Amino acid sequence: MDMHVSFGGLDLKNPVMTASGTFGFGMEFAPYGDLTKLGGIVAKGLSLKPREGNPMPRITETPCGMLNAIGIQNPGVEYFITKALPYLPWKKVAVIANLYACDAAEFGELAGVLAGEEGVAALEVNVSCPNVKEGGIAFGQDPAQIAKVTEAVKKWAGNKHVMVKLSPNVTDIGVCARAAAEGGADSLSLINTLSGMAVDIRKRKPCIANVIAGLSGPAIKPVALRCVYQAVKAVDIPVVGIGGIASAEDALEFILVGAQAVQVGTANFLRPDFAFNLVDEIETLLGEIGATSLDDFRGSLQLPL
Amino acid sequence: MSLRNCRTVKVLDVSPVGQSKSPGELFELRLQYPDWDGWKPGQFVMIRPTGWELDLLWARPFSICSSDGESLTLFIQNMGRGTSRIGKLKSGDTVTMWGPLGNSFAVEPETPTLLLAGGIGIAPFRGYVEQHPQPENLKLFMAHRLPLDCYPYALLSKSVSSHCMIEEKPEDLDRIIDTMRDRIREYAAQDGLILSCGPTPFMRTVQRFALEFKARAQVSLENRMACGVGACLGCVTKDGEGHHVQVCTRGPVFWADKVEL
């Protein structure tokens, strides 16, 4: 079956991408599968300067999910360009850089640094991280800021595809989706993590040093699916579905409501070859349910009259 | 690069170890040996029973205790939700396993080497002793809370000379700490090597005395892990320069003067 997906100039050999922050810079997973089998690799969030991230503990397991407050720890964009990118098979798999900055100007600058990098197929703009005090979710909750950041990135991104990653921690996802589209986004990806918390009654302490953290994993899938469904209806640009995907069935649910492609995050921790296997599993399942092609299946949800 | 690291392997058996007050508190999990070229003591595996549904997402990290070419043995303490379920596995069940992961303990065949084990921290030392080219240069000091037969101690004591202290009452702790201090000073004086594994307070004590006496000491850390491959950055600790580094790939073994505990 033809699994190829193409939108806004971004070519993916199949709809499976790995979500930012859960797949390192990609090479960490090279011993567990053929990276070129994936549709795309979204790298760990990058900032202009290196960041140490938040204090420990930063992760905890929750029922059917996990909380993280990594705080965009990363070695900075220059390191990515000189030390990570050259080792990725970017000619054979789409490598997408995920950007994090504190204001629109800095987002623009970061986009400018990556604009000329041949190995980067697209820029994903993280306006939705709940784990950093400055910026992050504040942008993601304000439609005017989403539009402003998107415009700044678009202005400096050259001809790179710009995907804006939205937060679910808002009252109306459709408004945010439209703001990104109006700012010139080529596509949207959603959702980032939901704001959450866990405490330990014996230690009488929060389980995460940052207290509040981002919830991901199967627990958030229904919320993610609803957000993707609403975003697809709100805008004309392509939408990439993220959130709790842990099987081929989950992935196809997102495609059914209209997602062009999907990103797999927390499920990479179930086993490090998860995303590689998912590619074949989606193809098999599509056949089993009688779909003739991915494109025919996409968005074919039948709504009650 | 090898593509052989994530495997589904069979459980050969799960057997309780020792006579602790709560049965099943410590057990040995024997797994079918995967198609590895080998492993080094101090390295670990991530395991996730294939029967787990999605309520527990993460695999759990365990030190490799020993192997005989046919099987791989892990030595596990029932700590909570994951380990209690792992303890209920039956022979024939399967687990997803990736490894061997992380770095390993230093091996200096000629150097007098002290192994400091805090309770369950004895697990990697069984493999260390089994693989060491000159075990006559090794000595083990073990501090434990449960009866000695709860640990794979008898197997070790056949090959190396050892000294054990049990912590039953609060006063015992002072004696244990004094003994650790003396031993670390003694090994520092002869430029020996000190390797340690155990709970974090135990590691902190080792580090404190290692820094005080300028001993060459390694500590093995047990941070919470999600991926085990260096990708999620959830397991980090601070290195000597104050940078966050992944325990799963840059450790779990660190030189005591190069890590913040």
Ligand SMILES: Cc1cc2nc3c(=O)[nH]c(=O)nc-3n(C[C@H](O)[C@H](O)[C@H](O)COP(=O)(O)OP(=O)(O)OC[C@H]3O[C@@H](n4cnc5c(N)ncnc54)[C@H](O)[C@@H]3O)c2cc1C
């Ligand atoms: C490199 C490495 C090697 C290890 N080797 C061994 C080993 O050989 N044998 C063994 O029994 N255990 C070992 N551990 C610890 C083991 O991974 C944890 O005990 C286990 O993950 C707890 O899982 P759980 O679901 O039962 O606990 P949970 O239900 O998640 O938690 C129960 C309790 O265990 C504590 N805990 C959770 N994770 C860890 C952890 N990683 N380290 C210490 N305490 C934890 C929690 O704080 C809580 O108090 C190792 C850990 C690491 C990182």
Ligand SMILES: Cc1cc2nc3c(=O)[nH]c(=O)nc-3n(C[C@H](O)[C@H](O)[C@H](O)COP(=O)(O)O)c2cc1C
């Ligand atoms: C440990 C961890 C780190 C993450 N880091 C980032 C990041 O740097 N940038 C980003 O845009 N999203 C980050 N995310 C969010 C994921 O990319 C994804 O949107 C979210 O986890 C939901 O998908 P999932 O349920 O499949 O994990 C991170 C998630 C996790 C679990």
Ligand code: FES
């Ligand atoms: S456990 Fe994920 S980076 Fe170490």
